[in-house]
Amino acid sequence: MARMKFICDAERCIECNGCVTACKNEHDIPWGVNRRRVVTLNDGVVGAERSISVACMHCSDAPCMAVCPVNCFYKTEDGVVLHDKDLCIGCGYCFYACPFGAPQFPSAGAFGVRGKMDKCTFCAGGPEKDGSKAENEKYGRNRLSEGKLPACAEMCSTKALLAGDGDVLSDIYRERVMRRGRGGDLWGHATAYGRPDAKGAPVLPAAPAAQPAAQKS
Amino acid sequence: MMKPLNLFFAAGAFAFAFVLSGCGETPQTNVAKAGQSAAKEGDKPYQNDQFKGNREEWAKTLRSRADNQNEYKRVN
Numbered sequence: 001m002a003r004m005k006f007i008c009d010a011e012r013c014i015e016c017n018g019c020v021t022a023c024k025n026e027h028d029i030p031w032g033v034n035r036r037r038v039v040t041l042n043d044g045v046v047g048a049e050r051s052i053s054v055a056c057m058h059c060s061d062a063p064c065m066a067v068c069p070v071n072c073f074y075k076t077e078d079g080v081v082l083h084d085k086d087l088c089i090g091c092g093y094c095f096y097a098c099p100f101g102a103p104q105f106p107s108a109g110a111f112g113v114r115g116k117m118d119k120c121t122f123c124a125g126g127p128e129k130d131g132s133k134a135e136n137e138k139y140g141r142n143r144l145s146e147g148k149l150p151a152c153a154e155m156c157s158t159k160a161l162l163a164g165d166g167d168v169l170s171d172i173y174r175e176r177v178m179r180r181g182r183g184g185d186l187w188g189h190a191t192a193y194g195r196p197d198a199k200g201a202p203v204l205p206a207a208p209a210a211q212p213a214a215q216k217s
Numbered sequence: 218m219m220k221p222l223n224l225f226f227a228a229g230a231f232a233f234a235f236v237l238s239g240c241g242e243t244p245q246t247n248v249a250k251a252g253q254s255a256a257k258e259g260d261k262p263y264q265n266d267q268f269k270g271n272r273e274e275w276a277k278t279l280r281s282r283a284d285n286q287n288e289y290k291r292v293n
Contacts (some may be wrong), residue, residue, distance in 0.1 A: 065254075074254035077261075084256030127257035130265055131280025145262040147278040153286065165276075174288040181290065 002200035003071060003166040004122055004144075005193065006153070007054045011159035011183035015040055015051040022155035023055070026123070028142025033104040035120040036152050040085035051176035053152070053161045054130040056081060056120035078144075080122040085138050088116040099191050121162070123150040134208055167191075 023029065023036045035054035042048040043122035051086035058081045064079050065073040065081065073094075094117060095103040108115035125142030128135035135142060143151060162169050177184045228276050247249035262268075285291065 008288065071249040071253060071255040074256040074259075082256075082259065086257070089253055095236070119290065124262065125259070127259040130260040130262065142262070145260070145265055145267075147267065147275060147282070149282050150288075159286055159288055163284075165280055168280055168283040172284075175289055177285065198290070204255070217278050 004058060004124075004217070005079070005165065005166040005169055006055065006057055006150075007162040007189070008124075009162070009167050009173070009176070009183070010050040010052050010185075010187055011089070011158045011180070012158045013038070013051040014158055014160070015054060016157060018155050018157055019053045019152035019161050022151040023120070026143075026151040027153060029118075029140070030106055033118050035102075035104060035118065049056050052187050053156075054100050054102075054188070055152070056098075056122070057100055057188055058120075058122055059192045060194075063097040067093045067097040069093060074127070076123075080124045080144075082121055082124060082126055082139075083117065084120075084127050086127075087114045090114050092117075100188060120150075132135050138175070144169065 006133050020034065020036050020038060023131075024034075026077070027035070029035060033214075037054060039050055040049060040051045040052050042050060055179070059077060060079070061077070062073065062081045064083075065075070068083075069091060070087050070089055072085070073081060075081050090105060090108075092103075092105065095101070095105065102119045103141045104118045105114040106116075106118060107113070121139050123141060123143035125135045126139035127136065129147040130142050141151075143149065148154070150163045153161045156162075160171060173186070249256045258280045261270075261272070264270050268278075
């Protein structure tokens with residue numbers, strides 16, 4: 001069974017924001033809502049600057065699902081975390097629970113009123129009929145039902161952002177790390193897909209590849 | 218023809234029923250249950266004209282598309 005995942009390779013991301021633009025364009029995202037954004041760490045520090053494209057990671061044990069007071073979240077059989085906007089009350093609990101800041105709240109009027117939560121859907125729409133107008137208006141385009149991957153990953157020029165079945169992605173990433181001989185760390189991967197051990201500490205999933213000492217540059 | 222007394226009782230019964238209906242209230246609480254999603258069940262992504270309910274075909278299409286992200290296979 002496919003397990004849909006995102007991987008962002010910080011060694012390759014050039015902070016072009018192509019993924020952000022692709023997402024906004026594909027789903028007609030309103031001003032002020034960013035389902036995906038690029039975060040840069042150590043900005044301007046030579047040799048230490050890294051950029052990462054961040055959105056909903058569709059966690060294995062999603063904290064947003066755990067805290068939602070109206071249980072509007074659900075997970076598809078492919079591991080995509082989605083929500084029902086007809087049930088969402090815009091309370092914002094999911095925003096506080098999410099380690100990636102994925103849930104977004106559109107400004108719904110004056111006095112700081114916020115609307116229903118909006119987040120990355122892995123381009124899988126929502127509970128409405130696939131490809132329907134209602135689904136498009138609420139959740140954006142459903143590319144997964146068209147046999148396509150999320151627009152952000154398909155648009156990525158350096159292929160820093162990868163999306164798809166976890167097994168395929170780890171094969172791609174393993175080959176990449178072996179060829180370049182460094183950069184095996186995956187930002188956010190343990191948080192999203194690791195499982196806590198008996199003491200509550202996150203257990204890392206199997207590393208894509210060990211760094212061969214001989215190939216280090 | 219209806220007698221005036223019967224008419225009075227009928228009107229009274231109707232008014233009583235109408236007033237009583239104000240006491241009824243539709244539940245406004247959500248049906249959220251712990252550990253169970255209250256969301257509507259969405260369609261499966263392969264249940265459409267393109268894939269005709271064939272999950273294997275859909276997964277194969279996505280897998281090859283994901284595999285195409287590996288530029289080492291495409292260029293070298």
